[in-house]
Amino acid sequence: MKSSYYRLHAITGVWHYIGREALVALCFLLLLIASPVSAADMRFQERSLYMSSTIPGEAASYTISFRYMSPEPVGSVDMLFCTDPIPYHPCIPPPGLDVSNASLVEQDGETGFTVGSQSDHHIVLSRSPQAITATAPSSYKFTNIVNPSDTNQAFAIRLRSHASLDGTGSQIDFGSIRGQVTESIIIQTQVPPMLIFCVAEEVDDSCAGTNQNFYRDMGSLSDQTTLTAQSQMAVGTNASGGFAITASGAPMSAGTNVIDSPDTPEPSRPGTNQFAINLVENDQPAVGANPSGAWTNAVVSPDYAQPNRYKYTSGDVVAYSPNVSLMRKFTVSYILNSHRDLKPGVYSTTVNYIASGRF
Amino acid sequence: MKRFKSIALAAVAVVMVAVSAMPAAPVDAASSAALSIVPKKNYVIEPGKSVNDTLTIRNLDNNEPLELSMRVVDFTFHDDGGTPKLMLAEDAPQTTWSLKPFLKVPKSVTIAPNASKTLDMSVAIPKGHGAGSYYSAIVYSSGGSEEGNVGLSASGVTLVFTQIPGKVKEDLKLERLGAYYLAVPGGREAKYVKFATEKPEAIAYTLKNNGNVTEAPVGSITLKHMLGQEKVINDINPNSSLALIGQTRTFTSCIKLESEEVDFQGRASQTSACTTPSLWPGRYSIELNAFYGQNGNRTQEIVATSSFWYLPWWFIAVVIILIVILTFVVWRTVNAVRGRLYGSKIKKSSRRRR
Numbered sequence: 277m278k279s280s281y282y283r284l285h286a287i288t289g290v291w292h293y294i295g296r297e298a299l300v301a302l303c304f305l306l307l308l309i310a311s312p313v314s315a316a317d318m319r320f321q322e323r324s325l326y327m328s329s330t331i332p333g334e335a336a337s338y339t340i341s342f343r344y345m346s347p348e349p350v351g352s353v354d355m356l357f358c359t360d361p362i363p364y365h366p367c368i369p370p371p372g373l374d375v376s377n378a379s380l381v382e383q384d385g386e387t388g389f390t391v392g393s394q395s396d397h398h399i400v401l402s403r404s405p406q407a408i409t410a411t412a413p414s415s416y417k418f419t420n421i422v423n424p425s426d427t428n429q430a431f432a433i434r435l436r437s438h439a440s441l442d443g444t445g446s447q448i449d450f451g452s453i454r455g456q457v458t459e460s461i462i463i464q465t466q467v468p469p470m471l472i473f474c475v476a477e478e479v480d481d482s483c484a485g486t487n488q489n490f491y492r493d494m495g496s497l498s499d500q501t502t503l504t505a506q507s508q509m510a511v512g513t514n515a516s517g518g519f520a521i522t523a524s525g526a527p528m529s530a531g532t533n534v535i536d537s538p539d540t541p542e543p544s545r546p547g548t549n550q551f552a553i554n555l556v557e558n559d560q561p562a563v564g565a566n567p568s569g570a571w572t573n574a575v576v577s578p579d580y581a582q583p584n585r586y587k588y589t590s591g592d593v594v595a596y597s598p599n600v601s602l603m604r605k606f607t608v609s610y611i612l613n614s615h616r617d618l619k620p621g622v623y624s625t626t627v628n629y630i631a632s633g634r635f
Numbered sequence: 636m637k638r639f640k641s642i643a644l645a646a647v648a649v650v651m652v653a654v655s656a657m658p659a660a661p662v663d664a665a666s667s668a669a670l671s672i673v674p675k676k677n678y679v680i681e682p683g684k685s686v687n688d689t690l691t692i693r694n695l696d697n698n699e700p701l702e703l704s705m706r707v708v709d710f711t712f713h714d715d716g717g718t719p720k721l722m723l724a725e726d727a728p729q730t731t732w733s734l735k736p737f738l739k740v741p742k743s744v745t746i747a748p749n750a751s752k753t754l755d756m757s758v759a760i761p762k763g764h765g766a767g768s769y770y771s772a773i774v775y776s777s778g779g780s781e782e783g784n785v786g787l788s789a790s791g792v793t794l795v796f797t798q799i800p801g802k803v804k805e806d807l808k809l810e811r812l813g814a815y816y817l818a819v820p821g822g823r824e825a826k827y828v829k830f831a832t833e834k835p836e837a838i839a840y841t842l843k844n845n846g847n848v849t850e851a852p853v854g855s856i857t858l859k860h861m862l863g864q865e866k867v868i869n870d871i872n873p874n875s876s877l878a879l880i881g882q883t884r885t886f887t888s889c890i891k892l893e894s895e896e897v898d899f900q901g902r903a904s905q906t907s908a909c910t911t912p913s914l915w916p917g918r919y920s921i922e923l924n925a926f927y928g929q930n931g932n933r934t935q936e937i938v939a940t941s942s943f944w945y946l947p948w949w950f951i952a953v954v955i956i957l958i959v960i961l962t963f964v965v966w967r968t969v970n971a972v973r974g975r976l977y978g979s980k981i982k983k984s985s986r987r988r989r
Contacts, residue, residue: 319936326931330679339931360869361926362855428875430853432926453934454853454926458679458798470900474669474695475777475789483669483695490668494784507787514897514904515674516874520718528784573908575820593718599874600906602899610785624784632772632792633674634717635849635877 318345320435320451322413332425332457333372337381341415342435344386344408346448351405353389353416354436354443357397361432361452369397372425378418385414392442400443423457428516430456469515472603473631479508481569481605492610497623499547499616504563509629510605511574511595517634518597519574521606524590524628527551528612530621535614541585550613551625552586555594555606560584564609567595574601586611596634667696667748668777668789670703671900678758678797679930685759690793692744692775693751701746703775709733710772710794715841715885717876719794721772732847732880734758734771734797758797766801768848768880770794796849796877803929806845807852807878807937812923814943815839815887817909830944832951836909837887838868840923842937844878851875852937854925856888861918866890871925873907890914916950919943 320342329336340355357375358367376396383389386409392402401416424431432454436447476486494503513519528535528551535549544550544561555576557566567576574597579587586609595606612623671693678686694701709730710719722730729735739757746752756773776790811827814835818825828835838856856868871888878884889909897906921941928934 323934324928324932325934330930360855361853362924365855365867365869429870430851430926432853451934452926452936454928455930456851456853458677469674470671471674471791472669472671472695472900473789473791475787476668477787479669483671485697486667486669488699490787492785492787503784505785507785509789512899513674514899514902514906516905516907517675517717517876519674522721524721524723572820575818578824581820591720591723593713596718598716599908600897600904602897612784622784624786626786626788628776628788628790630721630774630790630792632719632721633794635675635719635794635796635879 318449320437320449321345323435323451323453325433325453325455327423327455327457329423330456330458332423332427334423336421336423337417337419338378338421338455339382339415339417340433340435340453341413342451342453343413344410344437344449346437347408348448349405349407349439350386350437350448351403351441352392352438352443353401354434354438355399355401356434358432358434359429361434361454363434363436363450363452367397367434370424370426370429370431372422373397373431374422375399375418378421380416381419382417383415385410385412387414389416402441405439405441425457427457430454469513469633471511471513471515471519471631471633473509473511473521475507475509475629477507479510479605481510481603483510483603494610494612497612497614497618499614502544502546502561503612504561505610505612506564507608507610508605509608510569510603511631512571512601512603513597513633514600514602515633516599518599518601520593520596520632520634522630522632523553523588523592523594524630525626526590527588528623528625530619530623533619533621533623535612535618535623537588539587539589541579541582541587543584544586544611544613546613547615548613549615549618550586550611552588553594553608553610553627554580554582554586555608556581556583558584558609561611563611565607567604567606569604571597571601571604573597573599574604576606594629598634666778667694667699667701668787669695670701670775670777670789670791671695671751672775672791673793676793676795678795679800680758680760680797681800682760682764683762685757687755687757690740690754690756690773691751692746692754694746694748697749699748702743702778703746704743704778705740705773705775706742707735707738707740707771708774709735710770712879712882712884715883717884719772719792721774721792723774732767732769734769734795737761737769737797738771738773738795740773758795760797760799764799766799766803768796768798770796770849770879798848798929800930803848803932804846805848805850805928805932805935807850807927807935808843808845809840809923809925809937809939810843810883811839811841811885812921812939812941813839814919814921814945817887828943830946832946832948834911834914834945834947835890835943836911837889838921839885839887840871840925840939841883841885842878843883844880847880848929849877849879850927851877852886852925852927854923854937856924857922858890859920859922860915862915864915866912871923914945916945916947919945
């Protein structure tokens with residue numbers, strides 16, 4: 277048995293050493309493959325864009341600045357204008373942008389460039405290849421660029437430096453710069469966003485009419501029963517950010533006597549001092565209704581969306597929509613309970629419902 | 636004469652008593668509380684310059700006039716979303732980003748039923764004012780009722796943002812990146828998810844704004860399945876949402892976005908919403924490439940990666956069943972092999988014993 281083992285070891289012994297060497301060689305090979313193709317392939321630093329005007333569609337001058345990071349000789353700088361800054365994504369030209377008539381009027385830092393070629397969204401700067409010597413950011417000012425027209429979308433300039441004269445071949449440095457046109461108060465190119473809002477005891481779905489009643493007598497306070505009331509509000513917006521409705525107002529009071537409101541949702545408790553609201557249908561007591569309307573993305577805030585549980589905190593957002601929501605109607609339920617020791621008086625409050633856009 | 640005086644005084648007293656005893660007219664009952672306003676205004680104004688603009692307000696009520704009082708208040712953020720927190724108190728301190736000193740609007744307006752009115756407004760930035768973002772809100776309030784136990788009042792708000800160009804401090808820090816469940820009305824709350832049993836509709840990223848300007852990042856998110864399936868979200872901020880000064884803001888990007896054109900008050904508007912994406916079960920890696928930077932300032936980049944698992948219950952059940960079947964098959968095979976290998980020896984040995 278022992279002799280056969282030695283014989284096997286003698287036969288495979290050579291392979292043991294070869295295996296070890298092969299393993300080391302394989303590791304080297306993997307390291308070579310895994311290492312970057314070019315150590316000089318770096319991002320431009322301190323990249324910025326200054327637009328002399330950010331008005332959509334207007335002719336402006338653009339000053340593009342960046343710091344070269346690799347010392348390799350550069351013969352061209354490729355500037356590609358796209359909606360997306362990621363260099364390996366397909367380039368969609370920003371709508372309305374036109375750089376085909378752009379002129380290079382100033383350059384600072386690494387200089388000697390001229391416009392080698394250009395199209396409506398592409399400029400290639402060219403010079404005889406020279407090593408990078410500037411340590412500060414270099415800047416290039418172009419005039420006669422027509423701004424993009426879409427204020428809702430930023431755009432990007434994808435930059436690449438090359439050793440070649442025409443922006444071809446392997447890149448040396450790369451990076452993107454962000455730019456955006458802003459709303460013009462002169463040119464209205466889009467349907468302006470609107471926020472529609474109405475409040476009353478009863479309102480139409482479209483806010484075209486209300487019952488013109490903006491107050492409610494809830495009756496005489498009793499420690500045995502819960503007083504109830506309800507009001508309605510309709511809201512809609514075509515603003516992409518949606519809307520929010522905030523309820524604001526002091527707790528119910530008569531002079532210095534105040535009926536407190538719970539700051540967490542709780543059931544109606546007859547015999548205790550309690551003024552609270554919610555925005556859904558309840559059966560304890562029977563009051564209110566669920567929101568109505570097709571735009572279900574407009575919702576009641578979680579604290580005010582629990583049936584038979586009520587709260588009221590001034591400044592709370594009671595309903596909101598995260599995006600465009602055409603008309604939706606909300607019904608607010610009010611409950612009022614009182615302790616038998618509550619001082620007599622006319623208790624009242626005014627709840628101000630504030631509709632705002634979102635940012 | 637004395638008699639005449641006493642008669643006259645008595646008559647005045649009767650008239651006064653009669654007037655004071657008359658019920659007060661419900662002043663607010665004859666006013667509308669239905670309005671249409673512009674929710675947001677954006678300006679870029681250089682120091683020493685001003686912008687004159689208009690605010691269009693519409694009274695939607697067909698019968699009653701709309702009486703509004705107007706004032707400018709500051710606002711900040713509620714949470715990590717985009718809801719403004721209005722500082723309505725008269726004695727609220729002025730914020731460092733307040734536009735109040737520079738914003739002029741009328742104090743009140745009355746609009747006829749079913750009509751609209753255009754009001755002048757202006758923003759004037761003094762010479763030498765520092766660069767940055769400044770914002771406040773215009774609040775339009777309809778008169779509240781003083782009657783009854785519960786009075787109602789309606790207000791609308793226009794948020795006004797102004798950028799003063801120049802060198803600004805921009806600093807966004809990424810706090811979180813991952814798959815995100817959107818809120819379901821009356822059910823699930825919005826939250827990040829690492830192990831998802833239902834398909835997440837969105838990828839979210841949370842940024843803390845430590846700069847002195849509002850920021851609206853742009854860029855893309857790449858979602859990669861462990862087996863190579865790839866999805867690219869090209870617009871990571873489709874609503875141009877803002878991170879306000881000091882805010883930690885969560886931005887959500889739909890994995891699958893559906894847009895449609897809708898009619899709003901007779902005008903075409905674009906609406907978009909997240910829909911359920913087609914995802915394979917397994918591990919997904921997320922790569923975020925976000926860019927931000929004001930005009931004339933450095934473009935800054937946030938590159939980050941994260942991951943999540945999408946393991947639906949049906950998939951977990953299938954895997955468990957497969958494991959059980961596999962275990963059973965292995966057990967049967969082992970038994971069968973054992974039986975063939977050792978079964979005959981056992982039989983032989985038992986025969987020998989006999």
